[in-house]
Amino acid sequence: MxxxxxxxxxxxxxxxxxxxxxxxxxxxxxxxxxxxxxxxxxxxxxxxxxxxxxxxxxxxxxxxxxxxxxxxxxxxxxxxxxxxxxxxxxxxxxxxxxxxTTERFEPSLGYSKINTDLTSKDSSTTIKKQKGIHVFDIEDDIKDLQILSSKNFSWITLSPFIGQIKYNMPELNVFTAKDVENIKPKYASIKKEADKYGIKIMLKPHIWLLKSNDGKFRADIEMKNNEDWEEWFSSYKKTIKNYALLAETLKIDQFCIGTELEKTIQIRPDDWFILISEIKEIYSGQITYAANWNNEYEIVPFWKELDFIGIQAYFPLRSDKDDLDLKSLESKWKIYSNKLEQFSEKEGKPILFTELGYRSIKGSSIRPWRWNEFGDYFRKISKKEQYLAYQAFFNVIWDKEWFQGVHIWEWQANRNSSGNNTSFTIENKPVLDLVSQIFKQ
Structure with missing residues (x-):
């Protein structure tokens, strides 16, 4: 049988x-x-x-x-x-x-000292910094907004994904006008609840490559010929303009026109200028672009057309050979800080960290951009490294006059995380109290 x-x-x-x-x-x-x-x-x-x-x-x-x-x-x-x-x-x-889970880490035992002098040195200059976090599946448990409000977050980021087959193929899942109408009730309910707690929203669409077995990701998107480029930009413009329409209709406070699309900017900058002008005809709120930390932000030619310089701030804070030490992490941030300040002055725009995050795993400050892999299930959880990496960022960057704020990666709604994981989420981890303490000031 x-x-x-x-x-x-x-x-x-x-x-x-x-x-x-x-x-x-x-x-x-x-x-x-x-x-x-x-x-x-x-x-x-x-x-x-x-x-x-x-x-x-x-x-x-x-x-x-x-x-x-x-x-x-x-x-x-x-x-x-x-x-x-x-x-x-x-x-x-x-x-x-x-x-x-063998690591024993109590921030109150010597790791909770922070720079509390976070006011601007120039009292005539007041920048209300964005205190944001990327939230996922928030529509499944809108009550998480109350938790985030109690932890002093004043912004959330919504990141719908746009599917694209492969980095060198022009086909992507176009977000149509019909899709706007279908998704509007869900986003409207989130907006209504966010307004209740005085939380603002940034809408930040991401392209997600459906086939990335060749090691490519969205920064590598590059078409084979002009015809494919025309098709790709036509689809992307339709999609991003419809998201802009959604943002305008619901009075969403801020819109990100693209995320980590480096090659498309290098090769077709004129298309981006056209797209920005068309978005401004649709959307009346604040606009930014999320450029990768690894020099992409330096080659973007259209910062002056936007409200902020947006940076995906996964800067490495130490090498494999360096010990984990708060002062060393701060020293690395000071190097980046000087460079970022000069760039902000050059462009005449404040800098917004459109993403910043560290996983609770050993080595997260070495390669902050690294995602979970199968082997991570056998590696030690390190809430200490996650905490110190955030603490170094706040101690060095947060009070800078050129710095507009941060949108942390990430918060998974309705997951009830115990905190004993190696993911980016800060829920039920010591770093959440640190972030809440800083954001309260």
Whole structure:
């Protein structure tokens, strides 16, 4: 019976593979090849594919044991083949959990000293800094806005994603006028609740590459020919202008016209100037662009057309060889601070950190931009490193007159995070109290 079931499963799978092989994608590869190239990168792919076979072999061995040795031998084998592995997995799981949370960090024991002199040296110059955070799934639990308000956040950032197939292919998921009408009620409810707590909103669309197995990301977007460039910009303009229309309709306070699209700016700057002028005809609020920290902000030619210089501030604060030390982290920020101040003076615009974030994991201050990877599940959680990286930022940057504010990455609504994770979120981690303390001033 099980043999027949397994054979039928294999037959159906083969038919599906045949269909997927015949269907071609825009890249010229079969759909099967595209899916396979993406899937094999993840360990879960191998586990998922081996699991049915292992279950089949296990059940077959139980049937064989029962027929040959009887019920008692079967029960012993079940205990040995299922019970013992589960018991060992539980031990390993709890051991790994204990290993990852061995760090003992109490900010009150010497790490809570902050620079409390955060007022401008020139009392005639008052800049109301943006105290923001990127929020996700907020529509599922709007009550999180009350929590953020109690922690002294005055801004939230909403980041809808725009799907694009590949960095060198012009097809992207256009956000249409119909989409504006469909999504408006959701955003209107968020705006209404935010207004209740005096929280302002920045709308900041991101392009998300659906196929990035070649190591490329949105900063690498570059078309193969002029025709593809025209198609890409046409789609992007339609999408971003419709988001601008949504922002204007709902009186959203600030709009970000693009995020980390370095190559498109280098190669087609004129298209960006046109886009900015068209957005200004639609949207009357504050406008910025989110440039990558790694020199992109220095090559953007249109800062004078915007209200702020926006920077994705994932500046590295130490090398692999450096020890984790608050003064060392501050020294690195001082170097960046001097450079940023000069750039702000040159462009005649204040600087807004459109993103800043550190994960609660060892090494987060070395490569702050790094996302979670499978191997991180076996690395130690470090709330201390996350805390010190933020503290160094606040101590050095926050009170600068050229600095407009920050939009922290990130807050996951309705997740009820315990804080024992290696992600960017600051929920239920010591750094949340630090941020709240600074933002209160």
């Amino acid at each position: 099980f043999t027949i079931f397994y054979a039928a499963s294999i037959t159906v799978s083969c038919l599906l593979l045949l269909i997927l092989t015949l269907v071609k994608t825009p890249s010229g590869l079969s759909l099967f090849t595209e899916v396979l190239l993406e899937a094999i990168k993840f360990p879960s792919f191998w586990i998922f594919n081996l699991f049915p076979f292992l279950i089949y072999k296990l059940i077959a061995s139980f049937i064989k044991d029962y027929k040959k040795y009887g019920l008692l031998k079967l029960l012993k084998n079940i205990l040995l083949k299922i019970g013992l592995p589960i018991f060992l997995l539980i031990i390993v799981f709890h051991g790994l959990k204990k290993y990852r």
